[in-house]
Amino acid sequence: MSAVVLQVGQCGNQLGLDWWKLLTKKSKQQKKRCPFSSRNGHLAAVCVDTEPKVLRKAHEFVKTKEIHPSNIIEGKGGRGGNWAYGYHGGQGEAENGLLQRTMEALRREAERQDYYGGIVALHSLSGGTGSGLGSRLCEEIREAFPAGHILTVSVVPHQSGESPLQHYNTLLSLAALHRSADGILLFHNDHVLSRAGFQQKSHTGHEAVSCGFSQSTLSAMNAHITSCMAGLLLPVNTLTTRSFSLGAEPWELMRSVCPVPTAKLLYTTQASASAVSHWDTLVSETLRNLPQLSPDVKPYSSRAVLAVARGDQDNSFIASNVLQKLRQAHRCVDWNPFPVDHWTDPRNEASVSSSVRTLTVCSNHSSVTRLIGHVTQRATEMLSARAYLHWYERYGVETEEFQQGINTLSSIIEEYESQ
Template sequence: MSAVVLQVGQCGNQLGLEWCKLLNKKSNRYKKRCPFSSRTGELAAVCVDSEPKVLRRMHEFVKKNKMHPSNIIDGKGGLGSNWAYGYHGGQGEVENSLLQRTMEAVRREAERRDYYGGTVLLHSLSGGTGSGLGSRLCEEIRDEFAVGHILTVSVVPHHSGESPLQHYNTLLSLASLHRSADGMLLFNNDHVLSCTGSQHSSAAGRGAVSCGLPQGTLSAMNAHIISCTAGLLLPVQSLSTDSGQSLGIEPWELIRSVCPIPTAKLLHTTQVSASETSHWDSLVSGVLQNLPHLSPAGKPYSSRAVLAVARGNQDNSFIASNVLQKLRQGHRCVKWNPFPVDHWTDPRNETGISLFSRLLTVCSNHSSVTKLLHHVVQRSRDMLAARAYLHWYERYGVETDDFHQALSSLSALIEEYDSQ
């Protein structure tokens, strides 16, 4: 089963570049069993942006015959960091629009797969292309490939300061994506920056446990997000056949594991790594240390479901260390889910420098997402009350009622998470 990676906007293509570099470093044997590339090693990726500048480095993969040239799609100008412009397009854009060209590329890439399982979208929630066009593409893909899955890797903007329209864009994106996607891996820029800007170490045999990269730069932030994504989505032995052949079902099994009901699918990811001599219990402690535990009001957060992916489990010690019970207690898993913690293992760590280092990536359907939702809803309501920037959206077909519907959707989502 194969997946098509769709990179949309500046952020999505910066992440996609890191992703493609990671896959391109793998051996030909690995590429042949990876769901994100063909048997000949071509990357199953479609790259789109409203400006050509960000896509220039992706042409390197075309020159090396690692990507079809028709899979790189650019426009003639930006979308003004405006969700409405990205979603609806400008005046007179018909058959040659970014939307139509991208959908045609996705169709061709899906037809090249042995079996198309779904799409993984890399994008940001704040910019015009990543948020607006990304949302529209998800809806179109859902209509075109009704039985295919959609998993998004969605970057949440900083709490403030990126763009005056970021709260509107995030509001409209979240509401749209929650209708069309099956699961959303959210990476908050503020949290990613804190992870990449510091190292948390603890005694772990002869090795140290690290939750991130040493520098809080944009490059390090992108690398951290892709490391987390790879930790979850690259093939693992526990989901392979007896002969070692990957089935390519990791993205879709992740959705099944951590999204037990379709009304709540916003996902939190944490990752720690250590040397091969470290104990898994220490890595679990690092994961839980970086997990939000209390809301601003002092209410404990909880999880509907948790997936732990342990790479570098060469001695099969992951389960023997009783880490699953620790993860269940640390995430305060809901009582109504009888099997809230799933786990996958692989003896090698294909994402790291050393194939024998240990990497633990944990994805949880965690109620701490309500902090983000509350912030987006409150800021958007304040801006709507002042009618701030509304004319920028109205000129592209988004009315006040559309904002209120999005607010209603996110408010219902907050109630859903609060009720668990």
């Protein structure tokens, strides 16, 4: 197997908990196909946080011998929602020890794999631990394992109201991840909240199509993100040889949707059917909330799209005209000769409910410039007013680093707008 899951901060560990609960509910036959376990049967998870209380539930997996005890890395204090504190740590030896212990746990876990392909990092872009320490760990991992892949599941904070430092944290996190990660799956809290509470009847009258969950709660939001992760990352029949998964799904995902290394921010949506439904209906649901026009009324486009159809027992997904519909709706760029990829599997292991079919669509979509533009604008305004800078300067982050982050995000916007 190949993938190690790194959970950083409160958000990352909450997502990780739901992720492992989903995987451990599977049958023995399904678990054999899972690329997220080591040779000894343990889950390939490294859980790190600067507050012990966040990791209490992770210890339950240690008691059941599903996670190695040395893979639980605890600190003794939070990071105050400050990227600089999470990234650089404090002045004491214990602060540096947290980073070193995590890297040592990752090295041991990589050695337990049949082969090491890379990490999937779960974290938030807002908090001090998830954003700061998460960014630092990705940089350290890139240096220690230069041939390994890095895919992040990065949760974007609500547009306003979470923390006065969130725009700085998001700016610095995205800039750092752009240097070290190969792919960044973005889940915006505002979007996830609406999708987690969205339900829609199908046009056929069945209680068939749902783009999420019925309760707009934190647990439902986490369940939605976990379901999207499962839709993209769990093994599929089209990447399996003799019922044995090559464990390449996270890395094949990036090969499919990141054709150029300068554009790696990914948009994901999902639709499920509780009864046998036409794939065309599910495609329509995934397109329902796809942004089409920028604020200055310019059409968005996609560099690449991946559609993962699970529960395709009758092989009807390819027989339908869904790929052409996806290509047109996402306005795929002309220079990519094969912009839409697809995977299928007769089983639906990704479902967290009783859904028969699940369609997960991942797109390298230029609408990400709206988020990046907002973060850049707010950070620039705060920087001009020198707001909250002293909280970062005390941990070694100077004004120049903020400006470098702004320049990095501005170059990303230029890349996406250049088609």
